[in-house]
Amino acid sequence: MMDERTGSMFDPLQRFLERLATIMPVLFAVGVVLIAGLLIAWLMETLVRLLLRSLGFDRIREQAPVAEALRRTSLRATPSVLAGHVMRWVIVVVTLLAALSILSAEATDAVLAGLIHYLPRLAAGLILIVLGFAASSFAARSVLIWAVNSELHGARWLALGVRVVVGVFFLALALENLGFGREVALVVLAILLGGAVFAAALAFGLAGKDLAHESLERMLRSARDEDRDTLSHL
Amino acid sequence: MSETAILSDEALRLVRDIGQADIVVGIPSFNNGGTIAHVARAAAAGLVKYFPDRVAVLVNSDGGSSDGTPELVAATDVGAARTLLLRHATRPVHKLVTAYQGIPGKGSAFRTIFEIARHLNARACAVVDADLRSVTPEWFELLLGPVLQEDFDFVAPLYSRHKYDGTITNAIVYPLVRALYGRRIRQPIGGDFGMSGRLAAHYADQDAWETDVAKFGIDIWMTTTALVGDFRVCQAYLGAKIHDAKDPGAHLADMLVQVTGALFRQIEAQEPFWSKIEGSEPVPDFGFRYEVGLEPVNVNVERMRTTFRNGVREFAELYAQVLGPETLAACERLAAGPDEAFALPADLWVRIVYDFVIAYHHRRLLPDHLLRTLTPLYLGRTASWVNEAAGYSAADVENAIDQLCRAFEERKPAFLHAWREGRTVP
Numbered sequence: 001m002m003d004e005r006t007g008s009m010f011d012p013l014q015r016f017l018e019r020l021a022t023i024m025p026v027l028f029a030v031g032v033v034l035i036a037g038l039l040i041a042w043l044m045e046t047l048v049r050l051l052l053r054s055l056g057f058d059r060i061r062e063q064a065p066v067a068e069a070l071r072r073t074s075l076r077a078t079p080s081v082l083a084g085h086v087m088r089w090v091i092v093v094v095t096l097l098a099a100l101s102i103l104s105a106e107a108t109d110a111v112l113a114g115l116i117h118y119l120p121r122l123a124a125g126l127i128l129i130v131l132g133f134a135a136s137s138f139a140a141r142s143v144l145i146w147a148v149n150s151e152l153h154g155a156r157w158l159a160l161g162v163r164v165v166v167g168v169f170f171l172a173l174a175l176e177n178l179g180f181g182r183e184v185a186l187v188v189l190a191i192l193l194g195g196a197v198f199a200a201a202l203a204f205g206l207a208g209k210d211l212a213h214e215s216l217e218r219m220l221r222s223a224r225d226e227d228r229d230t231l232s233h234l
Numbered sequence: 235m236s237e238t239a240i241l242s243d244e245a246l247r248l249v250r251d252i253g254q255a256d257i258v259v260g261i262p263s264f265n266n267g268g269t270i271a272h273v274a275r276a277a278a279a280g281l282v283k284y285f286p287d288r289v290a291v292l293v294n295s296d297g298g299s300s301d302g303t304p305e306l307v308a309a310t311d312v313g314a315a316r317t318l319l320l321r322h323a324t325r326p327v328h329k330l331v332t333a334y335q336g337i338p339g340k341g342s343a344f345r346t347i348f349e350i351a352r353h354l355n356a357r358a359c360a361v362v363d364a365d366l367r368s369v370t371p372e373w374f375e376l377l378l379g380p381v382l383q384e385d386f387d388f389v390a391p392l393y394s395r396h397k398y399d400g401t402i403t404n405a406i407v408y409p410l411v412r413a414l415y416g417r418r419i420r421q422p423i424g425g426d427f428g429m430s431g432r433l434a435a436h437y438a439d440q441d442a443w444e445t446d447v448a449k450f451g452i453d454i455w456m457t458t459t460a461l462v463g464d465f466r467v468c469q470a471y472l473g474a475k476i477h478d479a480k481d482p483g484a485h486l487a488d489m490l491v492q493v494t495g496a497l498f499r500q501i502e503a504q505e506p507f508w509s510k511i512e513g514s515e516p517v518p519d520f521g522f523r524y525e526v527g528l529e530p531v532n533v534n535v536e537r538m539r540t541t542f543r544n545g546v547r548e549f550a551e552l553y554a555q556v557l558g559p560e561t562l563a564a565c566e567r568l569a570a571g572p573d574e575a576f577a578l579p580a581d582l583w584v585r586i587v588y589d590f591v592i593a594y595h596h597r598r599l600l601p602d603h604l605l606r607t608l609t610p611l612y613l614g615r616t617a618s619w620v621n622e623a624a625g626y627s628a629a630d631v632e633n634a635i636d637q638l639c640r641a642f643e644e645r646k647p648a649f650l651h652a653w654r655e656g657r658t659v660p
Contacts (some may be wrong), residue, residue: 149486155544
């Protein structure tokens, strides 16, 4: 009687230990892969950073478009450090996938299949966002410079408007590419464009009528010969 | 492009018919129907009057005018001026009217003229703008005489101008050329030049005709190329320069981009030459100086100050990448100050210009954006100059410009260090 009770009490513990004995090597393997992967990631990051720095890769910072992009994104790190970070995160992701494959091959396959299926869209979406950022910055700056040199009022707001419209246009393209809310993106764009025109009309017609009057008056004055500079700059 | 492709078949045939010439006078044109006949007649009269024994060719290099400009030159009787002169030409003035090939622009028109001068083995060549109203036969004696009689290679023009005119030349181009290249050529982008056949051939041989030089900036390119090539340089006083009013739609910012872009490119390319030069020296002058009546000039100083203030406020983020902290702070103080105290001093202007040259070289901003952001600062300097020069005589104006140039020269060593290290000028 006593033996039966003792046996039934230890059975679950025995099963647990058996299961643990089966899982432990797997967990150990996962741990080893994670630690090794993270070490390799750190090592490769350092190697890439030192190698690129010694090759003078950081000099690309001096080129206007790169300098401008780094400044706009508030990235203070040097290009070699950034490349090192990218290398580290790529290795970390590969390490995680390898660890996952040890735990469950099916889950890994499912995750990988999903990633591979979505990667082209994700890449295209990211490229569109980066392009949109560059295009909106360029357009906004061009408009700002033109507006100030043309003596227009509200140059900053005009540039901001152009930045928003161009940025939203590219964001809508990126979202559509990723498969999110196609209609929503288009509607947002239409609302923004229509809204901008409506707001400008209202501002000129109602709230900013004095400003509009002054601006138009100045435009007319500058178009008249008597108010025009006649000096030859060259 | 091969030499034969630079000249049209018709132009080549005419050149071969003429064979050889002593003088070539080139008039580049594009829709200058209102003035070109006068320029052609003045050139022909000058050639007949001052060089009657020389074989001369008048070349009109046209960029596809739609107002009949080439036809007007072709119809101009270059012999009619003889009735006004004491001497009669022993040789006729040939005319050659051709449409230039290549990239549309004044540079391509000049290239055609230089090629024709080379084909004709000319000893001297002169180029003048087609929109001139004040050109006289004497201009051609003054542009060609130093080449034919004194063996100079490059004759730059000297003009009498209103004290408010030519501010890009006076505030940027002349000081930079003088301080960096070491020669006091007062009108480096005057547009009317004389040159030896040797220099014309040198120009034609340069590998620049497929670049922006073909479109604009040919004047500063010619001047700096002559200086770097160690050609003998002088200048000739031509009197007042009055030309057709420019297109009112032409924007100052576009003009600044073209002029400063062309100059900054030359500075960048010719660093080995100018970096060794210290100080500056005058160049020989020709011509008889006299007082001329100048047309009054309208200047809206208030609008210039407003554009300066708007620019300093709105471009603060961009200027922070171009100007040194002290230079930017000085601009901001000036923008925030009252109208009565508005003065952009020479020293501050020198630092601004040098910082822009360095920013262009090190590509701190896209070149077009960078050069356009110079407009408000330039207008600030111009407004300041108009106030300063209000009571100046012609001599006072030249003294003040000379002082500005000296300030550029004094700061050149600091500029050179900053240029090499990619810093701003202290």
